[in-house]
Amino acid sequence: MPELTETDLHELGYLLPARPGMAEAEVQTPCLIVDLDAFDRNLIRMRDFCRSIGIALRPHAKTHKCPEIARHQIGHGAVGICCQKLSEAEHFARAGIPDILLSNEIRDPVKIDRLARLPGLGTRITCCIDDIDNVAELSAAVTRHGTTLDCLVEIDCGAGRCGVTTPAEAVAIARAIAVAPGLSFRGIQAYQGSLQHIYDYASRAAQAERSIAIARETVAALAAAGLECATVTGAGTGSFPFEAASGVYTELQCGSYIFMDADYGKVLDAAGDRLDAGGFENALFLLTSVMSHAKPGKAVCDAGLKAQSVDSGLPVVFGRSDVTYTACSDEHGEIADPDDALKINDRLRLVPGHCDPTCNLHDWFVGIRDGRVATLWRITARGPGL
Amino acid sequence: MPELTETDLHELGYLLPARPGMAEAEVQTPCLIVDLDAFDRNLIRMRDFCRSIGIALRPHAKTHKCPEIARHQIGHGAVGICCQKLSEAEHFARAGIPDILLSNEIRDPVKIDRLARLPGLGTRITCCIDDIDNVAELSAAVTRHGTTLDCLVEIDCGAGRCGVTTPAEAVAIARAIAVAPGLSFRGIQAYQGSLQHIYDYASRAAQAERSIAIARETVAALAAAGLECATVTGAGTGSFPFEAASGVYTELQCGSYIFMDADYGKVLDAAGDRLDAGGFENALFLLTSVMSHAKPGKAVCDAGLKAQSVDSGLPVVFGRSDVTYTACSDEHGEIADPDDALKINDRLRLVPGHCDPTCNLHDWFVGIRDGRVATLWRITARGPGL
Numbered sequence: 093m094p095e096l097t098e099t100d101l102h103e104l105g106y107l108l109p110a111r112p113g114m115a116e117a118e119v120q121t122p123c124l125i126v127d128l129d130a131f132d133r134n135l136i137r138m139r140d141f142c143r144s145i146g147i148a149l150r151p152h153a154k155t156h157k158c159p160e161i162a163r164h165q166i167g168h169g170a171v172g173i174c175c176q177k178l179s180e181a182e183h184f185a186r187a188g189i190p191d192i193l194l195s196n197e198i199r200d201p202v203k204i205d206r207l208a209r210l211p212g213l214g215t216r217i218t219c220c221i222d223d224i225d226n227v228a229e230l231s232a233a234v235t236r237h238g239t240t241l242d243c244l245v246e247i248d249c250g251a252g253r254c255g256v257t258t259p260a261e262a263v264a265i266a267r268a269i270a271v272a273p274g275l276s277f278r279g280i281q282a283y284q285g286s287l288q289h290i291y292d293y294a295s296r297a298a299q300a301e302r303s304i305a306i307a308r309e310t311v312a313a314l315a316a317a318g319l320e321c322a323t324v325t326g327a328g329t330g331s332f333p334f335e336a337a338s339g340v341y342t343e344l345q346c347g348s349y350i351f352m353d354a355d356y357g358k359v360l361d362a363a364g365d366r367l368d369a370g371g372f373e374n375a376l377f378l379l380t381s382v383m384s385h386a387k388p389g390k391a392v393c394d395a396g397l398k399a400q401s402v403d404s405g406l407p408v409v410f411g412r413s414d415v416t417y418t419a420c421s422d423e424h425g426e427i428a429d430p431d432d433a434l435k436i437n438d439r440l441r442l443v444p445g446h447c448d449p450t451c452n453l454h455d456w457f458v459g460i461r462d463g464r465v466a467t468l469w470r471i472t473a474r475g476p477g478l
Numbered sequence: 479m480p481e482l483t484e485t486d487l488h489e490l491g492y493l494l495p496a497r498p499g500m501a502e503a504e505v506q507t508p509c510l511i512v513d514l515d516a517f518d519r520n521l522i523r524m525r526d527f528c529r530s531i532g533i534a535l536r537p538h539a540k541t542h543k544c545p546e547i548a549r550h551q552i553g554h555g556a557v558g559i560c561c562q563k564l565s566e567a568e569h570f571a572r573a574g575i576p577d578i579l580l581s582n583e584i585r586d587p588v589k590i591d592r593l594a595r596l597p598g599l600g601t602r603i604t605c606c607i608d609d610i611d612n613v614a615e616l617s618a619a620v621t622r623h624g625t626t627l628d629c630l631v632e633i634d635c636g637a638g639r640c641g642v643t644t645p646a647e648a649v650a651i652a653r654a655i656a657v658a659p660g661l662s663f664r665g666i667q668a669y670q671g672s673l674q675h676i677y678d679y680a681s682r683a684a685q686a687e688r689s690i691a692i693a694r695e696t697v698a699a700l701a702a703a704g705l706e707c708a709t710v711t712g713a714g715t716g717s718f719p720f721e722a723a724s725g726v727y728t729e730l731q732c733g734s735y736i737f738m739d740a741d742y743g744k745v746l747d748a749a750g751d752r753l754d755a756g757g758f759e760n761a762l763f764l765l766t767s768v769m770s771h772a773k774p775g776k777a778v779c780d781a782g783l784k785a786q787s788v789d790s791g792l793p794v795v796f797g798r799s800d801v802t803y804t805a806c807s808d809e810h811g812e813i814a815d816p817d818d819a820l821k822i823n824d825r826l827r828l829v830p831g832h833c834d835p836t837c838n839l840h841d842w843f844v845g846i847r848d849g850r851v852a853t854l855w856r857i858t859a860r861g862p863g864l
Contacts, residue, residue: 107565107861107864109864118588120586120588120589120864121586121864122862122863122864123862123864154808154809176808176809177809179493196769196809197769197770198769199767199768199769199770199822199823200506200507200767200769200823201823202504202506203506222770222772223770223771223772223822225822248772248773252773252776252812253770253778253807253810253812254769254770254772254778254810255770255772256772257772257773261772285807381585381586382585383582383583383584383585383586383640384583384585384608384609384639384640384641385609386608386609386634386640386641386642386643386647387634387638387643390638392639392640394863395862397787397789397832397834397835398834398835398838398861398862398863399862399863401783401787402789403783403788403789403806420789421639421671422540422562422834422835423540423562423563423582423863424639424640426638426639436585436609436611437585437586437587446783448783448784448808449783449784449808452784452839453838453839453861453862454861454862455861475493475784475839475840475841476508476509476781476784476785476839476840477508477780477784477785477809478493478495478506478507478508478509
């Protein structure tokens with residue numbers, strides 16, 4: 093990356109919301125802050141869980157899009173990361189991340205060419221396939237560039253999105269990969285996204301069992317065809333204990349566990365407790381300031397739709413029961429403040445409704461420890477994902 | 479702005495989705511494209527409307543966050559632009575836009591200092607005030623920097639967000655502005671945001687009348703106190719004919735008219751026709767590609783929550799009645815394709831549900847004319863709005 097001065101970054105739109113050493117109260121808002129102590133505990137908790145089960149961890153970097161965070165995850169036992177877009181994989185490969193699973197299909201000819209060049213950076217790249225025609229496309233591209241790709245067959249284990257729906261299709265694609273020059277068959281991608289946010293434990297467990305059964309059936313069909321799955325990868329923060337206990341999965345792809353969000357706060361564990369109570373902690377906050385309080389009972393803050401995604405609901409004000417975030421417009425949030433407790437320039441920590449698309453709106457994470465800015469991490473791979 | 483090579487931009491995350499001269503079919507997806515012919519017609523339509531009424535146009539740049547588009551608007555008769563965030567105003571001022579209304583309150587001490595420096599770039603800056611304490615804060619800052627600010631009192635004319643709620647408060651703040659060193663009282667900010675998206679014409683007209691009555695009452699109270707409103711500014715794409723006809727407003731702040739979106743497509747005019755039928759046209763599209771079609775009846779495209787905001791509903795597939803965008807996840811869109819008409823790599827133009835926060839997710843507009851890329855415009859001011 094070229095050396096850019098702070099002025100360059102500013103001119104490019106990378107306004108810096110903080111500087112190391114500042115008090116949290118001096119950080120410019122709206123911006124994302126990371127409670128580094130909670131973040132560290134989340135890293136350790138997931139590392140210890142995976143060690144105790146003997147399962148690999150490959151966190152999904154689509155949550156944070158930030159190479160520094162990927163390095164922290166690898167430092168805490170992750171075997172590599174997942175990306176969901178080719179442009180993300182390019183950013184992380186250039187940042188030196190050595191092992192990347194692109195958990196998605198790449199079909200555009202220009203993107204296939206970019207993908208085939210990526211292993212040339214020294215990164216092991218794995219990608220997903222759900223259409224037999226894609227095998228020849230990828231093989232031709234890696235042959236052209238003198239590289240190799242590891243490949244997984246993506247199966248639809250209940251989400252109804254990408255992925256083949258029968259073991260026979262998986263076997264046919266795997267066979268084609270196994271004989272395609274430059275490609276190696278490694279196993280299956282079996283992620284059930286819609287499962288993650290089923291709040292009720294019993295319903296989530298039942299749905300997870302169905303997903304796992306589909307993965308197990310596919311692995312057996314592949315083995316019967318002489319195609320061993322070295323990797324069976326999937327799972328998210330809402331479901332990973334099920335996949336980890338299945339005996340089928342070899343690798344977990346959880347992403348949100350490092351930050352958590354308001355929607356994951358509604359997901360309940362077996363004991364009926366919130367997933368973020370006693371387990372993974374809220375480590376990501378949208379810091380916002382009160383910028384108008386012209387009428388009783390209502391404050392207006394500076395964080396609206398351009399600072400957070402509300403696709404999974406509104407944010408929750410962290411650590412306060414007296415005020416509530418009630419409505420969102422483009423650049424403003426409305427805060428019910430029945431006791432008129434809030435004053436102009438008061439700060440609130442919001443727990444975003446959905447962490448991934450909220451991070452994607454920002455250029456920086458401001459890391460906070462002991463009430464001060466300890467670090468700034470750039471969200472290098474943010475954007476629509478070309 | 480420093481001269482940056484394409485490599486620099488790429489390294490900074492500014493992947494270029496296209497190059498001038500390319501066919502639309504070669505543009506990398508997901509990305510925002512602008513139909514330049516429709517865009518030009520929208521510019522001309524609004525210019526001609528404002529000329530015919532004799533009212534000033536100050537388009538809201540929070541829609542596009544792009545200096546090139548602001549220059550096109552000024553080239554089509556706009557007296558300047560509105561911004562909603564100080565960081566936006568800084569970007570546009572540095573890009574040479576000569577007259578900016580910051581249609582929002584600035585209260586943070588660091589931001590007040592930045593605001594007070596901004597006129598030093600040669601830009602006329604106007605800001606809004608809804609709390610008498612803010613008058614002294616701003617006056618002290620401009621005095622410190624040897625600059626001046628024009629000021630509007632923001633009134634709440636029905637949106638229930640920022641703004642004072644009584645004429646007496648408006649008069650008190652205006653009086654304070656009028657005598658504050660470095661500040662000039664210019665009039666009122668009277669924008670009713672929630673009015674814009676009332677689909678039914680009669681309901682919208684009734685609500686607009688209430689808003690206009692509040693503005694009229696405030697202007698009269700100020701005049702009675704010897705405070706003339708040179709500027710009464712507000713209105714959006716859903717309401718501007720009402721404000722333009724009111725005899726009270728001097729200036730319109732419409733933003734979405736240059737692009738339109740799926741939600742504005744539901745707003746009906748007096749004849750019961752869609753606002754985008756025969757009037758302003760869809761000029762902004764999210765270009766997406768089919769990247770999986772593993773099962774009958776459903777295609778998956780590459781544009782999800784990180785390429786568009788769904789706060790106002792899902793996008794609409796432009797120009798096709800045989801396929802429908804039915805669901806959105808972080809990086810994917812699901813397309814109902816009952817006839818299996820779509821093939822891998824087929825392109826769709828999506829009309830975003832809500833244009834402003836969708837533009838904010840992207841770094842580039844790709845301008846298309848006659849099926850080819852005519853220009854790339856950078857969305858310089860995108861971001862959470864520091």
